[in-house]
Amino acid sequence: MDAPLLCFGGPYSNRQALEALLAEAARLGISPARMLCTGDVVAYCAEPAATLDLMIAAGIPTVMGNCEESLAGGAADCGCGFEAGTACDLLARGWFAHADRQVTPAHRAWMAALPRRIDVTLAGRRLAAIHGGATSINRFLFASAPDAVFAAEIAGTGAEGVIAGHCGLPFTRLVEGRLWHNAGAIGMPAHDATPRAWFSLLTPSPEGIRLEHRALAYDHAAAARAMRDAGLAEGYAAALETGLWPSEDVLPPAERARRGQPLAPPPLFWPSQDGHSLPRTMT
């Protein structure tokens, strides 16, 4: 690929957010073929079937998330790995049953056929797009994880960099010259007390890749209203409006401490291999 790549994670059954992202991509002149979704198309919000229909119609390359794995396989829960009895676990039971009722056999077949990894070459760099971790689809990897954890996870993919999802918060880390990039989620805000969702743009050049986190404004009030109309638990509907998650069960202490602070992740430049510019033909 030699043009910008738009990355996003977690549509989470939020039709309004996905529609806004598709409109933003069109405004930027980025076709669905140059977009990449890191999975969890279906989760917390009200419209799993409509969200799947939009994704399928758009043809966006998509990595299987744990939610797709669970729904396609007829599992009893979302497979997020929440501890039994926690707030996340109890809330997940509600939306999973709602999604399980809505999805059709064709939706399940699409989810079952999703790849667990998509390889992308950008500016000569080999990137692996996955959902959670290199070997565990539901591993939560947040920005505060130690360098050694990211180094091992990246090494586990055999790629030079990783585009991941699952944790729901946008961040980019460079560890020993290797990349870990999480575009965040479009279907749920980032626990920063704003209703904004997040996606990212990866722009290649002969010198390397510019990674830019971008906020997405969308009709979050309509998405919350749809959740209430569907009879879903209040926690996630309120989160769409307040920008604060209903539970911090999965968050490490560092991310808990940043609760309610509006995010402003700076752009980051990942130089081409060994710091040398690549010939333009190789980008």
Ligand SMILES: [Fe+2]
């Ligand atoms: Fe996930």
